[in-house]
Amino acid sequence: MATNFIVNGKPAKTDAPSATPLLWVIREDLKLTGTKFGCGTGLCGACMVHIDGKRAFSCQTQVSEVAGKSITTIEGLSPDSSHKLQKAWLAESVPQCGYCQSGQIMSAADLLKNNPKPTREQIVQHMSTNICRCGTYKRIVRAVERASKEA
Amino acid sequence: MNKHNKNFEASLSRRQVMVGALGMTFAIALGGRADAAVLTGERIGQTFSPWVSIAPDGTITIMSAATEMGQGSMTSLPLIIAEELDADWSKVRIVPAPPIDTIYGNPGFGGMMYTAGSNAVTSYYIPLRTMGAQVRRVLLDNAARKLGVPVEELVTEPSVVVHAKSGRKLSYGDIAAIAEIPAKAPEIKPDQLKKPSQFRLIGKDVMRVELPTKVNGSAQYGIDIQVPGMLYGTVLRAPIEGSVPNKIDDAKAKAIDGVTSVVRLPHGVGVVAQTAWAAFAGRQALLDAVTWTRTGTAWGFDSDKGHDAFAASAKNLKEAARDWSAQGNARGEIQKAANLVEAEYRCDYAYHAQMEPLNAVASVSAAGDTVEIWAGTQSQTTATEAPAKLLGIPRDRVKLHDLLMGGGFGRRGNRDVDFIVDAVMLSKEIGKPVKVMWTREDDVHNGRFRPLSAHYLRAGFDPAGKLTTWHHRVAADRITPFMDPVRFQAGGGRDGMVMAGTDVRGYDIPHQLVEQLYRDTGVRTNPLRGIGVTANKFATEAFMDELAYKRGVDPLAFRLELLKGTPRAQKVVERVAQMAEWGKKREGRALGLAYIDYSGSQVAGIAEVSLNRATGQIKVHNFWCAIDCGVAIQPDNIVAQTEGSIVYGLGMTMSERISIKNGAVEQSNFYDYSLPRMNEVPEMHVELIQTDNHPTGAGQMSTPLIAPAVSSAFAALTGVRLRHTPFTPERVLAALKV
Known part of the structure; x- marks a missing residue:
């Protein structure tokens, strides 16, 4: 069916x-x-x-x-990679192998939708559902913070 | 701020149009391995794959010899060529190089195309700069001819030749349209290369070319490929290396809607289906339906018991071992030591856990005489050689599309390319293209691990308290003979991947002896980020810390004294101590230090830890790291690689553990093989010390710092030494009770 x-x-x-x-x-x-x-x-x-x-x-x-x-x-997420998270991801050079990053960005977008100005602890808690084996966590935090500061 | 290069997306399709395109092409074999070690250029009908081609519109196409797994070599190697060529980076297109070893082979790996060991930049640095300078020189000579001026009067700006006296300029594209190519490459002497102060690209942080594709889902990995008429494959693999399927009851698998065939393979049972999900379901249905021959070495092996046996052998000096390295007269001197200190360390098997499960697409022609392969691989050489051998065809009948890798970490470079050959086998069997995907469980159960190891160390002090003698015996599962028998043979039967890092380079210790107790349990092994250095430096650096305590000397001062003759080493150690405020007292927390010379890269790290004494849980609050890897091609990328190396090392230090029972892997997925998550990583403070030394690696150099630094911080906090990675809460509690 x-x-x-x-x-x-x-x-x-x-x-x-x-x-x-x-x-x-x-x-x-x-x-x-x-x-x-x-x-x-x-x-x-x-x-x-x-x-x-x-x-x-x-x-x-x-x-x-x-x-x-x-x-x-x-x-x-955006028609032309213009979502503020996508821009922040490039500005912070987040991806390494990049394989997990679609999922990371989708998780982060979900966070900012419900909580546009998350604290660092809230970012870490929310994003700990997603594994990045390359270890880009520090830059993910920076990128989410950067995006959350954008209007 | 990163410059944005938009040229990656268009570049893959350029490979086809480039051959025969107008303009100049250049090919130089590296390292004089081929007769064609000269510059060749042709306008039309190019049959020799080039490194660099320049089109009349100014587009500069540069081949990427290294494959990309997130480490950035796909950008940094072409950037090195572009630097000496004085190319306008915005006009550069980067294309994966085809698998032609004589042109593109890695000088650091005997000329095979292999991206590993964090050595792409270090091995290709001078050859690629020289080639970039040669191409520039040909452009200058042609411009001189065209303008009727002496070549000495010409300079270059990005992609433009300038005659300052007359104010005339010629773009590289203009020159390409009229250029004559000399029969022999112009000679470029080392002193004709740019001085670091003249660099326009190196050290300036350009954006990695493929990055924009990694934020919008358009990046293509092997697993993303679909080709017309393709079917899906899975393979139920032998639970133990060397076993083969015995009885196969394929009724349940074949009954699944969409499953088209069940195929007996040498190493497992393949399922082919019309959809991915049916292929997975078919594999699942085979779980209890296949029996295996009891062949292979690992049957009956238990890694806990095996580890005890390794440790007993390492400690038993009467047990035969092979000298791995020696300096001075350690055997004699240790007998005379005024003070002798001994210690034992252990490391468990660990798993790569690259995020993209292994996969490949293969399409074997009906006649079986050609094959097209789409895969992410660390070696274009092995990715074409093994399928060619399997099909009995020449290597040039294997067409490889090397795609981005969702992580490599050493898993995707083994000689037998186990992640590619079963797609080839299934495609040949059914006569259609097949995409084979491993489940995460396959990827764990049939992983190739960082080996099990046990270390026994002794150190002797003279009556004045000077450390004079060092003795390290390593009992560990082999790597090289299993993962790459060809390299093992070529390397004189030495297993460098296991023994790397046993050296104590930089430290002034006159008498040293390292012995290897070669072990082959039959368990599958591979290089894994940090290779042997991770285990061996855990042992040597934690032991160094113990020696400092035995001498009643601060571990920082103890190391600085021994590193007196090694200024670069001293500098990273001093710097990281400043960063962490080494001498500062901390409530409930303590620091531990480690230093490593990893293939020339100088790295030092300090961990700050606390302990929950009730649960045995260690928390790493901060990790400081200073790294000097010489000339920094892409400085921010080196910092990123160092951050990643720290997280990777943290996993192997704290939680990651593969155990073997009756020959088979006990873990299955991320519920029982635990990787670091964001809420478990420390604050990371990385400082890059840029020097003019020849560039050395960055991709894994800091991984081995974590275990010894955490062990030493724990010892500073509790007085108890942790000797067995990973430091799981159970092990921590047990250590505290002793």
Whole structure:
């Protein structure tokens, strides 16, 4: 049975079995490969997307759960990499290998949406859901702080 | 502030158009390994892959010989060429070099294309600068001819040749359109290269070229590739190296909707499916449906018991060992020592945990005589050589698309490229392109680990209290013969990846002996960020601290005294001590220091820790680090690499542990292999000391500082020495009870 939902503002449809993780539909069917496979267990955050405006592990979300919902991936965060977090990420030269960074940015966007001026402790607490093996944590904090200072 | 180079996204497609493009192309083999070690250039119909080509529109295309895993070499190597070429960086396009060892091979690895050891910049630095200067010289000579002036009257500005007397200028693109290429490359002597004060790009922090693609999801890693007609593959791998599938009951796997075939492979059982999820489900369905032959060395191995045996052997001086390095007469002198101090240390297996699980896409032609591969790899050489061997075809019939790596850390460079060959096998078997992805569990269970090691150290003091003799016996699982038998043979059978860091370079200790007790448990191993240095420097630097305490000398003063003859070493140690305010008393916290000469890079670090005595949990509050790696090509990137190295070292120090029971890995995923998260990392204070020394590495040099610094800080706080990484709360509590 087909599942209908919205991805980055556009209608999307999949015939994938209902238990298929959203991650694989996004990556392999919709070809939005910015969302990454890291652990498949909701422990690393590389697969983070927004579902109806809240962050969610797409590897832990079955496609049947998103029927009628609106999903935002890193590709839909801004049309031209102009989201203040994306700009801050470059200004602070955050990424190293970059593989986790889509998920990091999506987590950070979720934070700033609900808490535009987070304290450092709030940033650290919120962002500790996401692993960065290259160890870019210090720069992630700096980038979130930078973005939160932008109007 | 970073300059923004927008030229990466367009660059990958340029590889195709570049061949045969108008303009100049240059190719110089590095290090005289090929007969073609001369500059060659052709306008049209270029058949020899170039390092640099300049198009009439001024676009300068530079090949990247190093692969990119986040360390920045894809930018820094071309930047070195661009510096001496005096290129306008905004006009530079960077293209991954094809796998031609004779042109692009790494002089630091005997000419194979291999990005590892934090040595890309250090090995390519002079050859690439020389080549950049040669290309510039050809441009100048052509400009001189065109303008009818002596070449000595010409200078360059970025991508422009200027004749100051007449005010005339020619852009590099203008010259490319009319240039004549000499048959032989102009000679450039070392003193004709730029002085560091003349650098326009080196040391100025340009933005890494691929960075913009890493904030919007457009960066392409191996796992992101799809090709027409592609199917998905997974492989249930042998639980123990050397085992092969025995009985396979594929009924359940084949019953899964979308699974098209189940394939017996030499090292496991492959599942091919129409979707990724069906391929994963098929692998899952095989879990209890395959039996394995009881072949391979590791069957029955238990790493806890094995570790005890390693430690007993290391300590038993009668047990045979091989001299790894010797200086003076340590065997004789240690008998005469007025004071003898001994200690033991241990390190567990550790896992790379690169964030992108291993994967590759392969498409074998119907006749089986060519293969196209898409993968992230640390070695273009092994990534093409192993598939060629497997298919029985020449290496030039393997077309490699080397893509960004979601982390490498040493996992993606082994000779047998286990992360590529099963895609080749499955594609050959089914006659279609296949993308094979490892699950995280595959990646852990079939990891290739930093080896298990046990260290026994003795130090002898003379009657005046001077440290005169040093003796270190290392019992550790082998790396090099397992991960790269070719290099092991070529290197005379020495396992440098295990033994690196046993030296105590910089310290004035007249008599030294290091012995290796070679062990082969059958457990899979690989170089891992910091290689042997991480284990060996934990032992040697923590021991150095113990010796200072035994002598009743402050550990900082003790080291500075021994480092008297090594000014660069003294400087990083003194600087980091200032940064951390070494002498300052702290309530409930203490400091520990470590110093390392890692392949010439000077690094010193200080950890500040506290302890929860009820839980055994250590907290690292601050980590200070000073690094001098000579000329800094990309200074901010060196700082970033150092921060990353510290976090990586923290994981291996505090929590990361692979254990083996009955030959198999016990851990599976991030719930039982715990990586540092943001709320666990200390405040990091990194200072780069820039010098004019030949550039040395930065990508892993600080990783080995963490364990000894934390062990020594803990000792300063509690009087108890932690001797076994990782310092898990259980081990901490046990150590405190003794």
